[in-house]
Amino acid sequence: MSLMPGRRKTRVGKLFKRQVLVTVLCVAVVVAVTLVASYAIFSKVKFGTEYNVVYTGNLSFSYVDLSEEGNVLGLVSTYPISDSEATKLTPFRFSVENTGTLVAKYTVKIVEDTATINADGCSDNLLDLSYLRYTFDKGEVKDLKSSVSPSNEKEFIVYEGTLQPFESNIHEIFLWISENSPNSVLGTHYHGKVIVEIEQAEGSNPYERPEDNRMKVTDIFNQENLGDTCGTYDDGVDTFFVGQCANNYLWYSGKLWRIVLKNNETGAVKMVTDNAITSIPYHSDNQTSFENSYADQWLNQEFLPTLHDYQNYLVENSTWDATVDSSDTPIRPNGTTTVKRTVGMLNAYEYFTTYNHSEGKATMETGYLNNATRFWLITPYSSSDVRVVWQDGTFTTNSREGFGSGAGIKPSVYLQSDISIISGDGSTTSPFRLIHDEKAVENGITLLSTRYSGEYVKFNNSLYRIVGIENGLTKITAVSKPENLMETQFHHERVILTFVDANIKNDLESYYQSLDEQFKRLVEMNTSWYLGSVESNASYKNSICASVDANISTLHCEKTNLVTSATIGLPRVGEMFSSQIAKEKKENFWTLTPSFSYYIRHINAGGGLNDNSAVSTYGARPSMYLKSNVVIARNNTGDGTYEHPYEIELG
Numbered sequence: 001m002s003l004m005p006g007r008r009k010t011r012v013g014k015l016f017k018r019q020v021l022v023t024v025l026c027v028a029v030v031v032a033v034t035l036v037a038s039y040a041i042f043s044k045v046k047f048g049t050e051y052n053v054v055y056t057g058n059l060s061f062s063y064v065d066l067s068e069e070g071n072v073l074g075l076v077s078t079y080p081i082s083d084s085e086a087t088k089l090t091p092f093r094f095s096v097e098n099t100g101t102l103v104a105k106y107t108v109k110i111v112e113d114t115a116t117i118n119a120d121g122c123s124d125n126l127l128d129l130s131y132l133r134y135t136f137d138k139g140e141v142k143d144l145k146s147s148v149s150p151s152n153e154k155e156f157i158v159y160e161g162t163l164q165p166f167e168s169n170i171h172e173i174f175l176w177i178s179e180n181s182p183n184s185v186l187g188t189h190y191h192g193k194v195i196v197e198i199e200q201a202e203g204s205n206p207y208e209r210p211e212d213n214r215m216k217v218t219d220i221f222n223q224e225n226l227g228d229t230c231g232t233y234d235d236g237v238d239t240f241f242v243g244q245c246a247n248n249y250l251w252y253s254g255k256l257w258r259i260v261l262k263n264n265e266t267g268a269v270k271m272v273t274d275n276a277i278t279s280i281p282y283h284s285d286n287q288t289s290f291e292n293s294y295a296d297q298w299l300n301q302e303f304l305p306t307l308h309d310y311q312n313y314l315v316e317n318s319t320w321d322a323t324v325d326s327s328d329t330p331i332r333p334n335g336t337t338t339v340k341r342t343v344g345m346l347n348a349y350e351y352f353t354t355y356n357h358s359e360g361k362a363t364m365e366t367g368y369l370n371n372a373t374r375f376w377l378i379t380p381y382s383s384s385d386v387r388v389v390w391q392d393g394t395f396t397t398n399s400r401e402g403f404g405s406g407a408g409i410k411p412s413v414y415l416q417s418d419i420s421i422i423s424g425d426g427s428t429t430s431p432f433r434l435i436h437d438e439k440a441v442e443n444g445i446t447l448l449s450t451r452y453s454g455e456y457v458k459f460n461n462s463l464y465r466i467v468g469i470e471n472g473l474t475k476i477t478a479v480s481k482p483e484n485l486m487e488t489q490f491h492h493e494r495v496i497l498t499f500v501d502a503n504i505k506n507d508l509e510s511y512y513q514s515l516d517e518q519f520k521r522l523v524e525m526n527t528s529w530y531l532g533s534v535e536s537n538a539s540y541k542n543s544i545c546a547s548v549d550a551n552i553s554t555l556h557c558e559k560t561n562l563v564t565s566a567t568i569g570l571p572r573v574g575e576m577f578s579s580q581i582a583k584e585k586k587e588n589f590w591t592l593t594p595s596f597s598y599y600i601r602h603i604n605a606g607g608g609l610n611d612n613s614a615v616s617t618y619g620a621r622p623s624m625y626l627k628s629n630v631v632i633a634r635n636n637t638g639d640g641t642y643e644h645p646y647e648i649e650l651g
Helices: 114-120 217-222 294-306 348-356 503-514
Strands: 009-012 045-047 053-056 059-065 092-098 104-112 132-136 152-163 168-177 192-200 230-234 238-243 249-252 255-263 269-273 278-280 318-321 338-341 375-380 386-389 395-397 407-409 412-415 420-423 432-434 456-459 462-470 473-478 527-530 563-566 589-594 599-603 609-613 623-626 630-632 646-650
Touching (some): 132 152, 217 255, 217 269, 217 432, 238 348, 255 348, 348 375, 375 407
Parallel strands (some): 456 646
Antiparallel strands (some): 009 192, 053 059, 059 092, 092 168, 104 152, 104 192, 132 168, 230 238, 255 269, 269 412, 278 407, 318 338, 375 386, 386 395, 420 432, 589 599, 630 646
């Protein structure tokens, strides 16, 4: 379903019925909410408890009255008055806010309220509107009739504007009887309503375009005004974003990506996830080739299936150059070692270019690809070492901590050049969006299990991320450690081998008991947690699979019999988002995966995978399965991003 197959329009306002008997005329404000579009365009339409908020898919809008006059748009005088006197009195004030993720165009109208006229029985005693004057936001003073709508003589357009997502405005309206009015106005009535009409803006910025005129992903590199710290560099083969760029973010399939380069010949756009998606060992001992490595398997067996319709969005079987390079100033690799894959990782030259060719706008430490966590590159350093980006942004090798320690995986893909951008300005709060991000709705609700791995949900006033779907249950993991799990031992004694009898299991149960009852009801009780061991240089698949097959994913492998039952668990090694996820949240935390003897795997503050004694003290990020009937809440205003997570409830 297309996000923009037409125009989205709605009206918001609020009805006030106060009668002021001593006045000659009174004007009430109505908020009438109507939908002028087909159901196919909107995923849902809901109203707030005050009937002043409307939600229509990714377009939502709120209207708040700020008047001190009892929420009445009244005449500023009950008798004719001069323009200068009228604008010194108290106006009617109200605010509008775009609470959605699309640019909104809105129109403020004053409209005859026929329902109130009929109820009042004054249809034969109405004011001649030629005598009404107004000003909007203390702008030009006008006769009301001068602003008549071309489509309806009883509607008057007093303002038109646009609001970016999450932007708001405060407005004022003065309305009065012209000083030139005859005595015949006395005793007459006028009943009107102020209506705020909204619709999805088309063409209000370069990224909100009608279907036949949308920006393509390859056009992102044609932007002007990249800022003082961001630029582009063309090496004759690819054009790179270089420097400290803040406008090359893209949201796709529940993940935030950074656009890195476009190929000059094909226009395909290469991007990499903003954060590592997991932390695992790279390969078995002293093996440095990307092909058939643990990293290769994880990217193309575990990660790729989580991407929406990737056959039609990504360039399949792209060429990834994994040629050895041990230089501190890498040059473009010569293609000695390449592999064909849909998902890969950046090579050392690509990482180096994003800051080195920025004309002094960035260094290793300040380039946009450094987010203070370590991650693997596809480039071998030698026959025994692989290149790693350290948390300070500098190059290092796996020998610094060893293959078994592990580092973050930041997947990289090529977007097809003709994919359309439908919204966003490329910033972290408003990333470029692709056409597919429409929620799947059935009978007016959206099952959480239909959403993308990586999207954010608000749970018990904390931020969680969707890990994946297992047996119809949605698995989520906390983004950061709760207050009561900031520091905890895995077990109080060194003899512990697994999560089965660990003291941390009791701590997690206590966390569950501390949840608000409405959230406890969302959690599936006593689910299975796999406890396979991932030793040094071993495959991440050992954490869940009975045996490891390089060609079979963790989803389809036969599961290990090392399993326990619990309501709340922890991330396991190799699972989605068992990694450091943000620059400002660098926390040591436990996984539930042992390594050997009494050692347990944990993710360190730099994003590395390490092991330590069970009596060590780290934090815990709870993980849980939500029931199959958990849905996105009916009053939800989020879009699944870090800044605006989904609100959820039982269906």
